Every structure is written in C-alpha cells, then in structure tokens.
Amino acid sequence: MNQKSMDNTTGIIKFVILLIFGVLLMMPFIWMVSVGFDRTANITMPFPPRLIPEKISSFNYGIVFENGRLIQSYINSGIVTTSSVALQVGASLLAGYAFSKGTFKYKRLLFILVLCTLMIPMEPRLIPLYTLFNSFGLLNSFWPLILPTVINGMLIFLCKQFFDQLPTTLREAAQIDGAGEFRIFFTVYLPLAGPIAATMVILSFIWSWNDFMWPLVVLNNQELHTVPLYLASFSLENGTSLGGLTMALATVSILPIVVLYLFLQRYIIQSIALSGVKGE
Amino acid sequence: MNKENMKADTTVLPSEDVTTIKQKKRKATFTWYLFLLPSFIGILLFMVYPIVESFRLSFYQSNGTIETFTGLSNFQLVLTSATFWNTVWNTFFIAFFQIALTIPLGFIFASMINSVRRGQNFFKVIYFLPNVTSIVAAAMIFQFVLHPEMGVVNYALDAVGLPTSTWFSDPSTSKWGVILLAVWHWIGFVIIICLANLQAISPEMYEAARIDGASKIQQWLFITIPNMSGTFAFLLITGWIGGLQRFNEVYVLGGPNGSPARSIQTMGAFIYERGFTGFEFGIASAATYIMFIIILIFTFINLKVSKMNL
Numbered sequence: 390m391n392q393k394s395m396d397n398t399t400g401i402i403k404f405v406i407l408l409i410f411g412v413l414l415m416m417p418f419i420w421m422v423s424v425g426f427d428r429t430a431n432i433t434m435p436f437p438p439r440l441i442p443e444k445i446s447s448f449n450y451g452i453v454f455e456n457g458r459l460i461q462s463y464i465n466s467g468i469v470t471t472s473s474v475a476l477q478v479g480a481s482l483l484a485g486y487a488f489s490k491g492t493f494k495y496k497r498l499l500f501i502l503v504l505c506t507l508m509i510p511m512e513p514r515l516i517p518l519y520t521l522f523n524s525f526g527l528l529n530s531f532w533p534l535i536l537p538t539v540i541n542g543m544l545i546f547l548c549k550q551f552f553d554q555l556p557t558t559l560r561e562a563a564q565i566d567g568a569g570e571f572r573i574f575f576t577v578y579l580p581l582a583g584p585i586a587a588t589m590v591i592l593s594f595i596w597s598w599n600d601f602m603w604p605l606v607v608l609n610n611q612e613l614h615t616v617p618l619y620l621a622s623f624s625l626e627n628g629t630s631l632g633g634l635t636m637a638l639a640t641v642s643i644l645p646i647v648v649l650y651l652f653l654q655r656y657i658i659q660s661i662a663l664s665g666v667k668g669e
Numbered sequence: 670m671n672k673e674n675m676k677a678d679t680t681v682l683p684s685e686d687v688t689t690i691k692q693k694k695r696k697a698t699f700t701w702y703l704f705l706l707p708s709f710i711g712i713l714l715f716m717v718y719p720i721v722e723s724f725r726l727s728f729y730q731s732n733g734t735i736e737t738f739t740g741l742s743n744f745q746l747v748l749t750s751a752t753f754w755n756t757v758w759n760t761f762f763i764a765f766f767q768i769a770l771t772i773p774l775g776f777i778f779a780s781m782i783n784s785v786r787r788g789q790n791f792f793k794v795i796y797f798l799p800n801v802t803s804i805v806a807a808a809m810i811f812q813f814v815l816h817p818e819m820g821v822v823n824y825a826l827d828a829v830g831l832p833t834s835t836w837f838s839d840p841s842t843s844k845w846g847v848i849l850l851a852v853w854h855w856i857g858f859v860i861i862i863c864l865a866n867l868q869a870i871s872p873e874m875y876e877a878a879r880i881d882g883a884s885k886i887q888q889w890l891f892i893t894i895p896n897m898s899g900t901f902a903f904l905l906i907t908g909w910i911g912g913l914q915r916f917n918e919v920y921v922l923g924g925p926n927g928s929p930a931r932s933i934q935t936m937g938a939f940i941y942e943r944g945f946t947g948f949e950f951g952i953a954s955a956a957t958y959i960m961f962i963i964i965l966i967f968t969f970i971n972l973k974v975s976k977m978n979l
Contacts, residue, residue: 506712601804
C-alpha cells in the first residue's frame with residue numbers, strides 16, 4: 390500500500406517534470422506564433438516577451454502571402470518532393486525485393502556496395518555532381534534535385550528486411566502458375582508491401598523536403614527556390630531586423646508540416662523508430 | 670543410393686534440356702538485374718563517379734573550366750590553412766557538446782516517458798515536434814529566441830537570476846548558441862529511438878530483479894542501461910556522422926563564412942565557401958576528401974569504442 394502511494398507520487402513528479410520540459414521545448418514555437426501576430430514587432434521586438442501581443446494584427450501574415458515567393462517556393466518544394474519520393478521509393482522497392490527474393494550472381498557483393506553508399510556523405514560529391522549537371526545544362530532546374538535521389542541505401546536496406554519476413558512459398562505458388570518475376574512482384578508481393586511503402590514515403594518525404602545544401606548549390610534562380618532556400622535567403626538578407634515578418638514567415642513555412650505530422654504522428658514516429666532500430 | 674540415382678538421372682538427361690535450363694537460369698538472372706537497374710545507375714552516376722572525380726580534382730587547380738595538375742599542393746594548402754583547422758575545431762566542438770548533452774538527457778526523458786502511466790503518446794508527439802521542423806526554419810527562429818537583448822531565453826535566464834549570454838552576437842559564445850539549437854532539434858530523435866528500444870527490453874528481466882528486491886533505480890542502472898548499450902552506440906555513431914557534416918543551420922546563422930569571426934564555420938561551410946563562392950574546385954575537393962577521411966576514421970573509432978562497451 391505504502392509502496393503504491395510512493396509510486397504514485399514519483400509518477401506525478403515525473404509527469405510534472407516532463408510537462409515543464411515539454412513547455413520549454415515548445416517555447417520557441419509559441420513565441421514565434423505570438424510575435425508573428427504582433428503589429429509592432431518589425432520595429433522593436435516586444436520586450437519583456439509576452440504571450441499575447443499588445444497590438445494583435447494579421448499584417449505580417451498578409452505580407453508573407455502577398456509577396457508570393459513563399460507560395461512559389463511551396464509549389465517548387467511540392468514538385469521536387471513528390472517526384473523524388475516516387476522515384477526513390479519505386480527504385481528502392483524493386484532493389485529491396487531483388488536483394489530479398491532474387492537468386493543471381495554477385496548478390497552479396499552488390500548488396501555490400503549498396504550498404505557502402507550509406508557511408509558516403511554529400512560533400513565529396515557536391516562539385517562533380519555540380520559540373521555533371523552543368524555539362525548537361527540542367528543547373529537551375531529541378532532535375533539535379535530529383536535524379537540523384539534514385540539511390541538510397543537506407544531505404545533499400547529497410548525494404549529488403551521487410552521482404553525477408555514474407556514467405557517464399559508465395560513465389561513458388563505463382564511460379565507454378567507460370568508467372569514471370571515482374572508479375573510475381575507486382576501482383577503478389579507489392580500488394581503486401583503497404584506498411585513498408587508508407588514508412589519509406591514518410592522518410593523520403595522528410596529527407597527531400599528538408600534538403601538544403603545541394604539545392605543551395607544548384608539553384609541560383611530565385612523563382613526555383615524550395616522552401617528552405619527561400620527561408621535561408623530571407624533570413625540572411627534581414628538578420629535580426631523585421632522580427633514580426635520573419636516569425637510570420639517561419640510560422641507559415643512550418644505549419645503545414647506540423648499539421649501533417651499531427652495527423653500522421655503515429656506512423657511518422659514508428660518510421661523513425663524503425664529506421665533507428667533496424668539501422669543498428 | 671539416392672546419390673547414385675541422381676547421378677544416373679543427369680547422365681540420362683538429353684543435352685538439349687541442359688542448355689535450356691542454363692538459358693532459363695541466365696534469363697532469370699538477367700531479370701533480377703533489371704530490378705536493380707535504376708538503383709545501380711544511380712550508384713554509378715551519383716555515387717561512384719563523383720567520388721572518383723572529386724579525388725581526381727583534388728590534384729588539380731580548377732575553376733570548372735580550366736584545369737592544371739598541381740599534385741599534392743591542394744592538400745598541403747588545406748592542411749596548413751589555419752582557417753580550415755579552425756573549422757575542424759568548430760565542427761568537433763559543436764558536435765561533441767551536442768552529443769554529450771543530448772544522448773544522456775534524451776535517455777533520461779525517454780525513461781521517464783516510458784514509466785508514466787498517462788500521456789505517453791502526448792509527450793512523444795510534443796518532444797519529437799522540433800525534429801520535424803526543418804533545421805533552417807529552426808535556425809531562423811533561434812536567431813530571435815537567443816537574441817542577447819530582446820530574446821526570450823536571456824529574459825528567462827535573467828528572471829530566474831541566472832547569468833545571460835551574448836549567444837550569436839559574440840564569437841566566444843556563438844558556438845553555444847548552435848549547440849543549444851542542435852540539442853533542441855535532435856533530442857526528439859534520441860528520445861524516439863531510446864523509447865523504441867526501451868520497450869523492446871523483456872519485462873521478465875525486471876520481474877526477476879523485482880523478486881530479488883532490486884529498487885527502481887537499481888533496475889534502471891543494472892538492467893536498463895546495459896541493455897541500451899547498442900542503442901547508445903547507434904546514436905553515438907549517427908550523431909557524430911551528422912555532427913561532422915553540419916552545414917544548414919550554421920549557414921543560416923552565419924553565412925558561408927560562419928560569422929561572427931568564423932566562430933561557427935564548420936568543415937561543410939568551408940567546402941561550400943571555397944567551392945561555390947570562390948569556385949576553387951581543386952581546393953574544395955581536397956578539403957572534402959580530408960573531411961571524408963576524418964569522418965571514416967572517427968566512425969571507425971566510434972564503432973571500436975562502442976563494441977568495447979558491448
């Protein structure tokens with residue numbers, strides 16, 4: 390009985406600590422939204438900080454949308470991300486399946502090669518990729534952002550692990566019916582790959598949406614800027630002036646992702662956990 | 670007996686059938702290579718070629734059009750450049766404190782979330798939120814949050830009687846600003862990974878310990894922590910790999926040269942500055958190879974160190 394009440398109090402203490410720390414973590418977001426609604430924050434930031442602005446106005450948000458560059462960057466990010474996700478997930482499903490169920494020469498060696506790509510960072514590839522796309526006249530287009538995403542070692546690895554768990558007997562049955570390898574893949578295994586495909590889409594989406602260094606190198610044309618590029622150029626131009634506008638812009642850029650996250654949080658958290666657990 | 674039978678079978682088989690079986694096998698192998706085709710075109714074109722090409726470039730002086738062979742001089746130039754070693758120091762400093770702070774803190778919070786009866790999912794969602802937002806947007810917000818005069822962090826520190834900091838406005842404190850941002854952004858990831866692995870520890874172990882009279886703290890020290898060593902190793906390795914490649918947030922906060930006074934310029938920013946503001950492709954390539962080797966050696970050391978713990 391005594392033990393139980395002690396457990397209860399430590400439980401409450403833990404809960405309170407978690408709550409306080411959670412509020413601290415959320416504080417930059419809360420402050421961001423608040424300053425974004427502050428009409429005077431572009432001249433002087435509200436100090437001492439306050440939760441509800443003195444002069445509430447949607448002025449800053451109006452400017453952000455009127456400018457049009459944010460919406461353009463959203464469209465750009467949308468095009469790039471959708472294409473990358475489709476290409477990356479498609480290629481990884483095919484390769485992951487082959488590495489799981491296929492029988493062919495050099496299978497092990499090729500798989501090790503795929504795992505090796507996990508060790509290669511972006512930096513040593515930046516300049517040759519830049520000159521490669523430059524020689525095809527493809528700089529300042531979305532192609533350099535989309536095409537290189539075709540190879541992703543992590544996704545192939547996750548996908549192989551998933552197909553490893555599916556029984557091989559399914560294949561044998563289809564083979565007896567005379568189905569070719571591609572038909573077996575598309576009609577038997579792909580329909581079962583829903584969960585891993587969802588995980589792959591989520592991971593791929595996050596990587597592509599947040600990609601920064603490579604787009605920064607290849608996209609000089611402002612009209613093609615993705616969301617992170619637009620934010621960075623705005624921030625570097627204005628520094629810590631125009632606080633209200635900056636915060637409104639940050640809010641609008643984060644909001645859709647946060648909403649999406651809140652809807653899909655269970656799957657997103659599971660996907661991240663999976664990539665970490667399997668990554669071991 | 671059986672073996673003999675099989676032997677007999679193969680000798681009886683007409684030679685035509687053998688060739689068709691071989692052909693079928695070859696055709697099947699070919700089909701499997703088709704499955705791999707998109708990925709391996711990608712590996713060749715976007716992994717192997719650039720890695721080889723940037724190795725070649727590191728021995729040349731190049732601006733993308735005119736190339737002259739200069740031997741090892743690019744490497745010499747980078748390795749004797751104080752600016753480069755400053756970026757190595759900055760990168761390691763920020764990564765070290767990010768990791769040293771986030772992994773223990775994240776593990777403690779994950780343990781707490783794992784043990785509360787209510788609101789587990791709520792806390793998970795809240796704590797992971799910073800990690801979902803792009804680091805670029807986060808850096809933009811933190812410029813204001815950590816502003817020395819009008820920032821909310823200094824205000825809060827002052828309000829509870831703690832010393833404030835100059836954060837990004839002074840070279841002596843700017844790295845700590847980046848560290849704070851990095852911890853804030855990464856902790857959710859650490860918590861999620863820790864939680865997933867905490868929940869994989871078998872409850873029977875705790876049951877056995879409880880029967881032996883072990884307290885909650887003892888269970889945490891002697892069951893939980895040893896069982897998590899693989900997870901810590903994973904976080905350590907991915908943390909260092911990510912930390913050594915840091916670029917996005919320092920670019921937003923300090924531009925390509927990591928102002929103030931190059932105090933937050935990382936190796937990645939050095940490469941960007943040399944390669945794409947100066948168009949010194951040879952020097953930048955040499956720097957990327959040095960960075961690549963540093964990352965490989967460091968990952969290797971991390972693997973060794975964490976193996977020892979296992």
